[in-house]
Amino acid sequence: xxxxxxxxxxxxxxxxxxxxxxxxxxxxxxxxxxxxxxxxxxxxxxxxxxxxxxxxxxxxxxxxxxxxxxxxxxxxxxxxxxxxxxxxxxxxxxxxxxxxxxxxxxxxxxxxxx
Amino acid sequence: xxxxxxxxxxxxxxxxxxxxxxxxxxxxxxxxxxxxxxxxxxxxxxxxxxxxxxxxxxxxxxxxxxxxxxxxxxxxxxxxxxxxxxxxxxxxxxxxxxxxxxxxxxxxxxxxxxx
Numbered sequence: 001x002x003x004x005x006x007x008x009x010x011x012x013x014x015x016x017x018x019x020x021x022x023x024x025x026x027x028x029x030x031x032x033x034x035x036x037x038x039x040x041x042x043x044x045x046x047x048x049x050x051x052x053x054x055x056x057x058x059x060x061x062x063x064x065x066x067x068x069x070x071x072x073x074x075x076x077x078x079x080x081x082x083x084x085x086x087x088x089x090x091x092x093x094x095x096x097x098x099x100x101x102x103x104x105x106x107x108x109x110x111x112x113x114x
Numbered sequence: 115x116x117x118x119x120x121x122x123x124x125x126x127x128x129x130x131x132x133x134x135x136x137x138x139x140x141x142x143x144x145x146x147x148x149x150x151x152x153x154x155x156x157x158x159x160x161x162x163x164x165x166x167x168x169x170x171x172x173x174x175x176x177x178x179x180x181x182x183x184x185x186x187x188x189x190x191x192x193x194x195x196x197x198x199x200x201x202x203x204x205x206x207x208x209x210x211x212x213x214x215x216x217x218x219x220x221x222x223x224x225x226x227x228x229x
Contacts, residue, residue: 032215043118043204043220044157051215088155094215101170102218104157 002027004093006105013081014113021076021108023091033074034092034102035065044090050074061085081112117141118221120205126227127195134191135224137205145169146188147206147218148180157204163188192226200228 003026013019025031032051036044048059055067065076076089091105118139127133139146147170148160162170163182177193192199202223208216 034217036218036220038155041223043222044206044218045220046217049215049217090157101159101162103159107155107157 002031002093002095002101002103004091004103004105006089006091006108008108009106010109010111012111012113015083016080019078019081019085019110019112021089021091021110023074023076023105024072025074025091025093026072027093027095029095032094033065033067034094035059035063035074035076036090036092036104038088038090038107040087047076047089081110083112083114086110086112118205118207118219120203120221120224122224123222124225124227126229128229129195129197131195132191132193133195133226134189135203135205135226137188137190137221139186139205139207139219139221141207141209141219142186143207143209143219144185145208145216146182146185147208148188148190149204149206149220151202151204151223153201161188161190195226195228197228200226202226 005024034049035047038044048057050057050067058064063078088107090107092102121136145164147162151157160174161180166182179191182188202225204223205221206218208218
């Protein structure tokens, strides 16, 4: 069965510092991996996804994520955090057996302090 | 201009009532979804339709009934509302039929409060 874990409920970082939001996954085959962001009182917005190819994926707003197959991880990163990055971040996974079911992690709240 | 829209944005109702939430997407997508986000922000798939056909039906009480009159619309009807139904309900859509690579586009959510 597919599962996604986001081990941190909350991440605090100072503006200008690098940030990392962690995600690990479990699927039966090779995964498709996604990151979404949710701002207060808004729906989720797509940030980036890993399908195949280069393990480092670049996405919106300067975010990137690194797919690590051996560690079954897909951590979200940004070199320099902005206060406006403060939001709820969701990691999600689908496996390659097809189907439309996406499993979302529990979410990690990112606070960027000025 | 809104890609995925939901109405109403807020819904406050009494236990035992029946209510509906509507969703429309103007992206030309083939697949639409309903998710429930609880008070702890945990997001769980409820239903998915592809070209008006139900393809995902998670363990959801049968008081919840989705209806897709066409591939641009997916409505959610809830009978006999219970306190535990209070949550934010998100509609989403994605392109294509059968691929797992598709990005989902989410609506703004409907905050349902059952009193």
